[in-house]
Structure formats: structure tokens, C-alpha cells
Amino acid sequence: MIIAVPDSAAGLSAVDGLTRRVAGLLGAREWLDACLARIDAREPTVQAWVTRDAERARATADKVDITSSAAPLAGLPIGVKDVIDVAGWPTGCNSPLESGCVASATAKAVRRLEAAGAIVVGKTVTTEYAFVEPGRTRNPHDPARTPGGSSSGSAAAVADFHIPVALSTQTGGSIIRPASYCGIVGYKPPYGWVPSDGMHYLAPSLDTIGLHARTVADIARVAAVMEERALPVASAPPCFALLRPAPAETQPAMTQAVVNAVSALRAAGANVRETDLPAFSAELDVPHRVVMSVEVARSFAALTADRRGLLSESLRAFIERGERISGDELAAAQAVVARAKSKLAAYTGEILIGPAAQGEAPVGLTSTGTAIFNRPWSLLHVGVITVPVGLGPNGMPLGIQLIDPSPAGEWLMSAAAFAERAFAQMQSHSSGRAA
Amino acid sequence: MIIAVPDSAAGLSAVDGLTRRVAGLLGAREWLDACLARIDAREPTVQAWVTRDAERARATADKVDITSSAAPLAGLPIGVKDVIDVAGWPTGCNSPLESGCVASATAKAVRRLEAAGAIVVGKTVTTEYAFVEPGRTRNPHDPARTPGGSSSGSAAAVADFHIPVALSTQTGGSIIRPASYCGIVGYKPPYGWVPSDGMHYLAPSLDTIGLHARTVADIARVAAVMEERALPVASAPPCFALLRPAPAETQPAMTQAVVNAVSALRAAGANVRETDLPAFSAELDVPHRVVMSVEVARSFAALTADRRGLLSESLRAFIERGERISGDELAAAQAVVARAKSKLAAYTGEILIGPAAQGEAPVGLTSTGTAIFNRPWSLLHVGVITVPVGLGPNGMPLGIQLIDPSPAGEWLMSAAAFAERAFAQMQSHSSGRAA
Numbered sequence: 116m117i118i119a120v121p122d123s124a125a126g127l128s129a130v131d132g133l134t135r136r137v138a139g140l141l142g143a144r145e146w147l148d149a150c151l152a153r154i155d156a157r158e159p160t161v162q163a164w165v166t167r168d169a170e171r172a173r174a175t176a177d178k179v180d181i182t183s184s185a186a187p188l189a190g191l192p193i194g195v196k197d198v199i200d201v202a203g204w205p206t207g208c209n210s211p212l213e214s215g216c217v218a219s220a221t222a223k224a225v226r227r228l229e230a231a232g233a234i235v236v237g238k239t240v241t242t243e244y245a246f247v248e249p250g251r252t253r254n255p256h257d258p259a260r261t262p263g264g265s266s267s268g269s270a271a272a273v274a275d276f277h278i279p280v281a282l283s284t285q286t287g288g289s290i291i292r293p294a295s296y297c298g299i300v301g302y303k304p305p306y307g308w309v310p311s312d313g314m315h316y317l318a319p320s321l322d323t324i325g326l327h328a329r330t331v332a333d334i335a336r337v338a339a340v341m342e343e344r345a346l347p348v349a350s351a352p353p354c355f356a357l358l359r360p361a362p363a364e365t366q367p368a369m370t371q372a373v374v375n376a377v378s379a380l381r382a383a384g385a386n387v388r389e390t391d392l393p394a395f396s397a398e399l400d401v402p403h404r405v406v407m408s409v410e411v412a413r414s415f416a417a418l419t420a421d422r423r424g425l426l427s428e429s430l431r432a433f434i435e436r437g438e439r440i441s442g443d444e445l446a447a448a449q450a451v452v453a454r455a456k457s458k459l460a461a462y463t464g465e466i467l468i469g470p471a472a473q474g475e476a477p478v479g480l481t482s483t484g485t486a487i488f489n490r491p492w493s494l495l496h497v498g499v500i501t502v503p504v505g506l507g508p509n510g511m512p513l514g515i516q517l518i519d520p521s522p523a524g525e526w527l528m529s530a531a532a533f534a535e536r537a538f539a540q541m542q543s544h545s546s547g548r549a550a
Numbered sequence: 551m552i553i554a555v556p557d558s559a560a561g562l563s564a565v566d567g568l569t570r571r572v573a574g575l576l577g578a579r580e581w582l583d584a585c586l587a588r589i590d591a592r593e594p595t596v597q598a599w600v601t602r603d604a605e606r607a608r609a610t611a612d613k614v615d616i617t618s619s620a621a622p623l624a625g626l627p628i629g630v631k632d633v634i635d636v637a638g639w640p641t642g643c644n645s646p647l648e649s650g651c652v653a654s655a656t657a658k659a660v661r662r663l664e665a666a667g668a669i670v671v672g673k674t675v676t677t678e679y680a681f682v683e684p685g686r687t688r689n690p691h692d693p694a695r696t697p698g699g700s701s702s703g704s705a706a707a708v709a710d711f712h713i714p715v716a717l718s719t720q721t722g723g724s725i726i727r728p729a730s731y732c733g734i735v736g737y738k739p740p741y742g743w744v745p746s747d748g749m750h751y752l753a754p755s756l757d758t759i760g761l762h763a764r765t766v767a768d769i770a771r772v773a774a775v776m777e778e779r780a781l782p783v784a785s786a787p788p789c790f791a792l793l794r795p796a797p798a799e800t801q802p803a804m805t806q807a808v809v810n811a812v813s814a815l816r817a818a819g820a821n822v823r824e825t826d827l828p829a830f831s832a833e834l835d836v837p838h839r840v841v842m843s844v845e846v847a848r849s850f851a852a853l854t855a856d857r858r859g860l861l862s863e864s865l866r867a868f869i870e871r872g873e874r875i876s877g878d879e880l881a882a883a884q885a886v887v888a889r890a891k892s893k894l895a896a897y898t899g900e901i902l903i904g905p906a907a908q909g910e911a912p913v914g915l916t917s918t919g920t921a922i923f924n925r926p927w928s929l930l931h932v933g934v935i936t937v938p939v940g941l942g943p944n945g946m947p948l949g950i951q952l953i954d955p956s957p958a959g960e961w962l963m964s965a966a967a968f969a970e971r972a973f974a975q976m977q978s979h980s981s982g983r984a985a
Contacts (some may be wrong), residue, residue: 307888316877320884413848414877442751442849449755453742453931457957463895496888522892 117298117506118255121276124149129191129279129333136190143179143190147172147234150192154236154277160258162251163272165197166204167237175234188340189232194281195225196269197238198245199324200313208315209243209250212418212425222313224282224324224341231340236278239268242483245284245317246411248427249483254296256511260476263293264483266327270297273327280328280337286317286407288472288489290325291516294501296476296484298512300531302326302334305524306496308342318410321403321493331502331531338528346528352385353530355517356462358469361395364487366474368507373470375541376504376515376534380468383537387468392458394469399455399491402448405440406494412437452494459495459520466530467518471501475511488516498524500531504538552733552941553690556711559584564626564714564768571625578614578625582607582669585627589671589712595693597686598707600632601639602672610669623775624667629716630660631704632673633680634759635748643750644678644685647853647860657748659717659759659776666775671713674703677918680719680752681846683862684918689731691946695911698728699918701762705732708762715763715772721752721842723907723924725760726951729936731911731919733947735966737761737769740959741931743777753845756838756928766937766966773963781963787820788965790952791897793904796830799922801909803942808905810976811939811950811969815903818972822903827893829904834890834926837883840875841929847872890930894955901965902953906936910946923951933959935966939973 120126124146127135135141151169158164172192179190197207200218207213225235240250242265252267254260255275262271266283270293273281283290285303294301303325316322326341328334339345357377360370377387393399412434415423423431470488477484492499501514517534519527555561559581562570570576586604593599607627614625632642635653642648660670675685677700687702689695690710697706701718705728708716718725720738729736738760746759761776763769774780792812795805812822828834847869850858858866905923912919927934936949952969954962 305888305892307885310885311881312878316881319877319881322881409848413844442749442754443747446746446751446754446757450742450745453740453957457740460895460898460957463898496891522888522895 118275121153123152125153125276127279128330129328130330130336132279133188133191133336143176143234144173146190147176147192147236150236150278157255157275157277161253161255161271161275163239163268163275163277165207165238165240165268168204172234172236179232179234184232186230186232188228188337191233191280192236192278193228193233194237194239194269194272194278195235196266196281196283197241198284198315199225199282201225201235201238204238206315207238208245209241210425212422220313223310225313227341227343228337239272239281241265242267243427243430244315245286245289246430246433247483248429249480251480253480254476256298257476260478260511261296261480261483263296263472263476265289266293267483269327270294270299270301273297273329274299280326280333283325283327284314285323285325285489285493286321287403287493288486290327291489291499291501292472292484292486294327295471295512295514298503298514299327299329300331300334300503301501302338303493303499304338304342305498305519305522308344316414318407318414320410321407323493331500331528331535334500335528335532346525349526349529352383353526353533354465355380355385355387356390356465356467357387358390358392358394358467361393364395364473365470366507369470369472369474369513372504372513373515376468376538379537379541380534383533383540385533385537390462390467392462392467395487396491398451399494400487402451403490403494405444405448408433408437409440409445410437455495459497462520465520466526467520468515471514471516475507475509475513492518496522498527500527502531502534502538505542553710556588558587560588560711562714563765564763565765565771567714568623568626568771578611578669579608581625582611582627582671585671585713592690592710592712596688596690596706596710598674598703598710598712600642600673600675600703603639607669607671614667614669619667621667623663623772626668626715627671627713628663628668629672629674629704629707629713630670631701631716631718632676633719633750634660634717636660636670636673639673641750642673643680644676645860647857655748658745660748662776662778663772674707674716676700677702678862678865679750680721680724681865681868682918683864684915686915688915689911691733692911695913695946696731696915696918698731698907698911700724701728702918704762705729705734705736708732708764709734715761715768718760718762719749720758720760720924720928721756722838722928723921725762726924726934726936727907727919727921729762730906730947730949733938733949734762734764735766735769735938736936737773738928738934739773739777740933740954740957743779751849753842753849755845756842758928766935766963766970769935770963770967781960784961784964787818788961788968789900790815790820790822791825791900791902792822793825793827793829793902796828799830799908800905801942804905804907804909804948807939807948808950811903811973814972814976815969818968818975820968820972825897825902827897827902830922831926833886834929835922837886838925838929840879840883843868843872844875844880845872887929894930894932897955900955901961902955903950906949906951910942910944910948927953931957933962935962937966937969937973940977
């Protein structure tokens, strides 16, 4: 169920659109209007948006066109997950508790993109406070399935060509997993490189603002602005290290997708070795829940009992779990983190790969799927990126996650670009064979 | 003001005492009694102990002698900081809030040492809950001066030959700084290697159980049991990297001690290069306060207002600071940590060195000195060790801290042994010259 690329400018990648704009072949207003038209046509089905302000966006686009801005992202339409502040709009967090609160300032990450010329089209649907209670967004590849979460709207809107790039956040697996389910690229930066102030925190020591886009090049272009850094470009193929499979936790199609990915990377000239680091282990999953629940409890500590009653059952239970965590439990969890980081240090210079999700997006909208393959890397603060690798038996996308074990994650982007090319070559070969 | 080594077995290092016991030249009971006699003689001046139980310790020592135990630490007398549980004794934390509470179980770190034959002589004085409010302990080199804190009693007792080894804890600089003030070796393990359950937590993600002893070899012997790991032995001199001096924060005698230390390391054949990592920076100090205060607030959250009134003003103020920290502040602090870790990764394979404290132990008992040179490393979870390097203008000890930037800290112990030898050679040369 591949989504047909729109004929309009809405079908352009960020890099292509920006290139055409600079060349005078595309106006910012034209690009924006194509995106707005696409949203109008598709939103009833996909339901990716909370707030949109076409007039505000058009006014900004017109200004870009009049001034012929040469800013690096001038004219790029973007969406912003509705846990991140944009001045003048509510930050709804998909909770009745936030109704009526309008943000007075724009989050720093968004300000950096706006300063570079990006145009915020609107706010995208999140699960309740970026935790697990789903929003109404559907998977554009199959509206009967979840797009994943918590960055549901951002992933779905990008996959469905509403916008080329969206801001998302991840605390467990909220960028990487929806990217896999929606067949797009998702990037969770290494912790600490994108300023997070101006977001509604779930767990401040884990919450990371990142991106959804349809190509690695688009992610790289926007991330460079958001992180204010230029990454090195690799001159040789990356060395990949395969996470130890977790067959009991992985659907056969995803297991096969990982095998295919390894073959494709090797065919493209990369070295791929096996590792002893697990794709899933309870040893790292439990500490994530411990650290996160303690911080979530703190984030919601100021709520009165009355107002706490307006939270979902699942979020309330998680807060209560966090309140009960003992010092011994928290210290034991942090000890596991520290020791896992020392194991990870042995992989510096390599890129870890494994499944980005258990398999295809689950049927139904009552759950956004599980983040068991993602939580360890969020906990370890490393940079992660999803690269789509093919389709499963139901025609739904599958993604591979790439992880840079070094704290700065400098080589992740060039490794992802390599993998994206390798996977595309594999697909063109296999369709060539089928023909 | 060097303390004369006692003629008795109390003057022995852990390694020497253990060696003599195994050779049949020293009974466990004899060793213990020598320590108890030393404590009786010196305690009125030093005031390092809270709880002692000579009968319990003697019964254990007699058992060691009768069974001729071959356990690796059989007969080693140790002290335990009074924030760590020993079954049957109160864990007083130097607070009226804990009076009457007797620990029902022994902390895991202590259990490991007891299982290896170590004999707990008693509990040593801590500052209030291992925060800043001083206990009554005096510096054995000069009773008018602080021994440092929060592990005041452990450092003073070891320096004064009450016991060869004591368990201590560090959240900011509570092991490394008192070791410098008392002229002994202090070891803060890399976070996560010593189990901390059974301690009274201040900030669980920072609190680390470590050791005070008079030699690096003693620390290595006991740490191997406490961490349950064997460290590699270096075959070549370590590469040292000197932290950028902080002249405004450092007393001239300490600045000179660092210069002397570098000369001694070079004379002993080591390479020492200068670095751009600062010995002190507000950039890392503030995040330590933020992360720590948030966790301290949580540790004391269950106290009723009445009972909170029994805390010191300084601890109450710190708790209130923690309660006020916003998500933005906490995330910004954690971002600094993450980025500092990525800078630190560039020094893997080297050992960082710098001052362990600002200078000699301050006069007076109203403050235990400041931890500004220690907090960054506690925050970054790396292993640190103090090695004494000489005396200041008032005859008080000065220590150098060595830091292993890698998360497992495997090379710290052999580097410290190298530095200890190098500093000893320097001192014998200079006294040779003076003679």
C-alpha cells in the first residue's frame, strides 16, 4: 500500500523543494499552498493535525517570496508535534488539562528552524502528553492501523505528503517506531544536542526533540540547523554491527527485513558483524521504565487530585508507579545504564543496526504499538535513525534502526544515507528480477 | 604535621596485615585489638566514630583465627560510614530524624566485604545525611581543621591509623576531598560498579559507595572484592592529561603541588599533556546542583512538615531548590552532562589529573570545604582517586585527583599506583637533596 506521490509540490522532498526555490522554479507560497491542498484533501482520512493556521503560514510564505530570503530553510513547510510550544497557539498535549492554555513563546528548536526560514503549518496530533494513550491519527498506508506514537500526527503527515518535515519527540520509541510503521525516516538526535526548552516534559532526562522526513538528506539538512552543527562526511563505507536478534519479540517479516538489510549493506560494500548487544533485553527495558516513571511523577506532581482525575488511567498508573520507586530501585536502574554505556563504548566507530519496531503497524487505533526495541537507546542517550527497508506481508512498511553508540552521534547521518542508498539498490534489483 | 605510624599492628596497611596474617605472623584478633587500642587512645581528639561494637568485632576476629579463614580479606578491620546500613546498628546519618532506627539488613557492599572476611569495627561520622552540615570529627593532622566531608569520620579514622580501610560515599566530593585534606587515598568508583542498596540516599543517580585507605594497593585489594571484578594491569606508563588550571579557585600551594605532580610523573617516565578540560567550570557545577537538588528533594519528599523542621537550614534550602527546578532547567542540565560525556570520550585511554581540593584543609569545623573540583566527575559518573602528593605551608596534606574518563574506569587503579610511586620517588629525592 505505497502512497502515490502527489503531482504537486507537496510531493517534493525538503531538499528538492529548497533547491527549486533557490533556483527560482518554486515559490514558497506555491509550495505551501500545495501542502495545504494536500492536507485539505487527506486530513479527513488521516487526522494528523490539531491546529492549523493557513493564513499565518501564507503570510510568512509571501514574505519569503517578497524578500527572496536566502536563509537555509527558507520556505520549508513544517509541522510541529503538539507537545512543543509555538507562540500564539495552544500546546494541547491531547489532554483536557491543557485546554485554553496558549503558548506565549515558541520553543527554541522551532525558533531555530523559523529563523532559518521554515514555515510552521500547524501542530500535529500527539498521544496524551506523549505517553501511550492514542490520539485519533490513522496510518496513511491503511487507516485501520495505527501510525505509531507518540509522534503520531508528525509521522502520518510526513508519510502522507502533507509536509516534507515535522518536529517530533521521543522518550521511549516515539519517533523511531512511528517512522517504521509509516515508511519514513525518523531521527532521534543524541540526547543534549537539540535544546528542549519550550516542550511539555514527560521525563526531562529522556525527552528528545527530533524529526520525521521522507529522506535521510532532508533530515540531515534540517537537523544541521536544529543542532547548530555540521557533521563530518564519511569517506569509506560505515562498519555496521548487528544487534542480537530477539526472535520471540519480532515478527517474521521484520526478522526477514533485517536479514535483507544486512545483505543490502554488504552488497553495497559495508562490513556487517554480529554483536552481543541485544535488540531487546529486559535488563535495559526495566531501568527505562524506572527512570522514566520517576521523572513523569515529578512532571505531574503539581497536579491537584481533581485535575489528576482528568489524566488517562494508564498515565495515572505510571505516575503512581514512579511515586513508589525506591532509592534502591532508582540507583540499580542507573547502575545498569552506567554499565551499559561502558559496554557501548566498545562499539565506538561502528553503527549498530536492528529492527525499529516489532513488525508492521498493528491493526486498530487503541494502541500505538510497543517501544521495546527503542527504549534502551533512549535510555542510553544515543542518536538513532529509522531507515525504511521494505514492506511486510500486508503491504505495510518496515524500518531498520541505525544507532551511533558514541555520545555525539556524529557518524549516524552519513551511515543512514549509505543504508538508504543500499536499501534502494536492493529494491531496484529485486524489482528488476521480478520483471 | 605528619602523623607518626603506630608501632602496633594498627600501623599496618591492609595488604601488609593480610599478608602477615596468611603467613601466621599476625592474628586477626591481635590486629583488631591494636586498632581498637588506637581508637581508644585517639578518639577523644579525632571523634571519628558514632557506633563501635568491640565485642561483636572481637567475636568475629576470634572466629577468623579459629577457622584460619583463607578468605581474601580475612581479619581486615574496616569502618563503615554512618549512611550505610549494618544490621543491628542504627544508621544515624547524623540526624535526629533517624534516632532509634536500627538497620535490619546489611548493605550489599558491606556484605561482600564481610563475606570476604572483613570485620566491621563500627560506624564512622558523616555530615548530616552526607550533605554539608558538619559532624564533630576533626582532622587528625590538626584538630583545629576540618577533615573534609561528607565522609569525615572514615577519612579521619583511616588517616589516624584507627583502621586501614573504611567505606565512604560520594555524591559531590565526599570521598576525594577528605582524602586530600587527610593525606590518604580516596576512591570513588565509576558509577554503577558498587551496589549501593542499603545506603541512605541523597541523590540515587549520583551517590556512590567508595573507599578510604592509606595506600593504592589497599584500595585495589578491597575494591576488587566490592566491585567483584579483576582489573587489568598496565604494562606501560599511563598517559596523563592535565586539567586546565583554575588559578582563581586554587591555593598557590595546591597549584605548586600539581606542578610537582606533573614533574614527578614525567620523571617516572609517563607522558603528561595539557588539555582543554577545565579543573573547574561553572558550566558543569551548576548542572550538578540541579540534578542533585531534584533528587534530594525526592529523597526527602515523604517527610512531614514537622519532621522536615528537624533538618538543617542548608539541607532544607537545598530541598526547596530542588522542588523549584523546572523541566527546562533539568533538561538543560542533563544536556550539559550528555555533551560533556562526548567531550570526555576523546580522552579514552588517558588519565586526567588535577587538584583534589582547593588547598589544605580549612581551619575550623563549621564547614567541610568545597567540592568544586569534584562535582563534575561525580556528575559524569567516572572513577576518581586521590593520591597524596605532599604538604602545604601549614604542614597539611595535599592530594591530586586522577580521573579515568572511560565509563568502566578499568585503568584508574594501575595509574594511581604509578602516580603513588612517582610521588614517593619525588619526595625521597627532594629529602635526599635537602640532606
